[in-house]
Amino acid sequence: MGFEYLTNQIIVKDKNYEMPFSKGILARSLTAAGLKPSIAYSIAREIEEMLKEEGVKVINKDELRRRVYYYLIDKNYCHIAEKYLLWRRILKKHPIIILIGGASGVGTSTIAFEIASRLGIPSVIGTDSIREVMRRSISKDLVPMLYESSYTAWKAIRTPLPENCNIYITGFERHIEPVLIGVEGIIDRSLTEGLSVIIEGTHLVPGFISEKYTTMPNIIFIVLTLSSEEFHKKRFSARARVSNRPMERYLKHFKIIRMINNYIVDQAKKNNIPVVENVSISQTVEKCLEIITEKFINLDDGNDDDF
Ligand SMILES: Nc1ncnc2c1ncn2[C@@H]1O[C@H](COP(=O)(O)OP(=O)(O)OP(=O)(O)O)[C@@H](O)[C@H]1O
Ligand SMILES: O=C(O)[C@@H](CO)OP(=O)(O)O
Known part of the structure; x- marks a missing residue:
């Protein structure tokens, strides 16, 4: 028995599943195309009302996409309509991998x-x-840095370092290397399965991920930073309010975390990886989506008949 027998909501069908029409899901994909969240939500509501008035009970995803596209054109959001379709087309045909690094x-x-x-x-x-x-x-005896945090890995270094070597950064580099083996494994698996994925975290450092991946047309790497030390400090207290990660630990190692932040940004500049300031969530997301769209636009074959 499908959802249509259980609810008076419109049912959206895909090849493998069906689900009730969600204004939230549609609104989010419209914001990805550049609409403000409040406008995106009203448009999603208008589209739902329109379908209900027409007596639509079940709609397949391609048809819904087509309806959304023409609705946007009708409302003079032509640029948004093109971007909306572009994203639907890209994600339908290509697995994309987004890497987001940062201290x-x-x-x-x-x-x-x-x-x-x-x-x-x-x-x-x-x-x-x-x-x-x-x-x-990997055993602790073999790679003790892996068992530390990015900012305490230096404590596990046992061999003497050359004189001008920054012990904190060396510790960090040794900490991330084994993690990157796992990252590359996940990238390989996603590509094989044709699934899109976002991988995020402090272990993603430009220059350390094999060029084989960073030069692929469907993989993008973005680095986030916070130039303001004050804002960065406040993030740890904000996080401590909603998670089990005590801010004291991060504030105690703050100088090293800042060193790592500067190092990751330098590595990004050296390797032509875009760096985005994460001050406001909405502006950061918009900037990242702009960078991502610009990169993946080349994957699109521009076949407009394809909804
Ligand atoms: N642009 C922003 N504006 C305000 N607060 C933010 C912003 N981005 C993140 N935060 C908040 O800052 C805190 C730290 O963010 P988050 O946990 O995403 O960091 P992270 O880079 O993933 O850290 P880690 O690598 O240590 O897990 C969280 O409380 C989050 O809600
Ligand atoms: O190593 C680190 O920098 C952080 C990343 O999230 O992890 P933790 O503080 O939990 O060790």
Whole structure:
């Protein structure tokens, strides 16, 4: 028995599943195309009302996309309509992989989830989770840095370093290397399965991920930063209010976290990876979506008949 027997809502059907029409889901994909959230939500509501007035009970996704597209054109949102369709086409035909790096606390997970929600990408993987898996497969004796945090990894260095070497950055580099093995494994798997994914976290550092991946047309890498130390500090207290991560730990190591932030930004500049200031969530997401759209526009074959 399908949903249509259980609810008076319109049912949206895809090849493999069906679900009740959601104004929220439609509104999010409209914001990805550049509409303000409040306008996106009213348009989603208008489209739902229009379909209900027409007596539509079930609609397949391609037809819904076509209806949304022409509704936007009708309302003079031609540019938004094109972008909306562009994203639907790209995600339908190509797995895309978005890598979002940045020092602890700059907001990689927050921004990754926002982007995923707007683009309808079902999977966000944090490098902290990948690190946890790698910890189960590599012994502490072999790579003690892996068992530390990014900003305490230097404590596990046992061999003497050259004189001018920055011990904090060396510790960080040794900490991220094994995690990147897991990251590359997830990228390979996503490409094989044809699934889009966003990977986020402090372990994604430009110059450390093999060029084989960073030069692929369907993989994009963005680095987030916070130039203001004051804002960065406040993020740890904001997070501590809603999670089990005590701000004291991060404030205690704040100088090293800032060093790591500057290092990641330098690496991004050296490797031509875009760097985005994460001051306001909405502006950061908009900027990231602009960068992502510009990169993936080339994947689109421009076949307008394809909804
Ligand atoms: N643009 C922003 N404006 C205000 N607060 C933000 C913004 N981005 C993130 N935050 C908040 O800052 C805190 C830290 O963000 P988040 O947990 O996403 O950082 P992170 O980079 O993933 O850190 P880590 O790598 O340590 O997990 C959270 O409380 C989050 O809600
Ligand atoms: O290593 C780090 O920088 C952070 C990243 O989230 O993890 P934790 O503080 O939990 O070790």
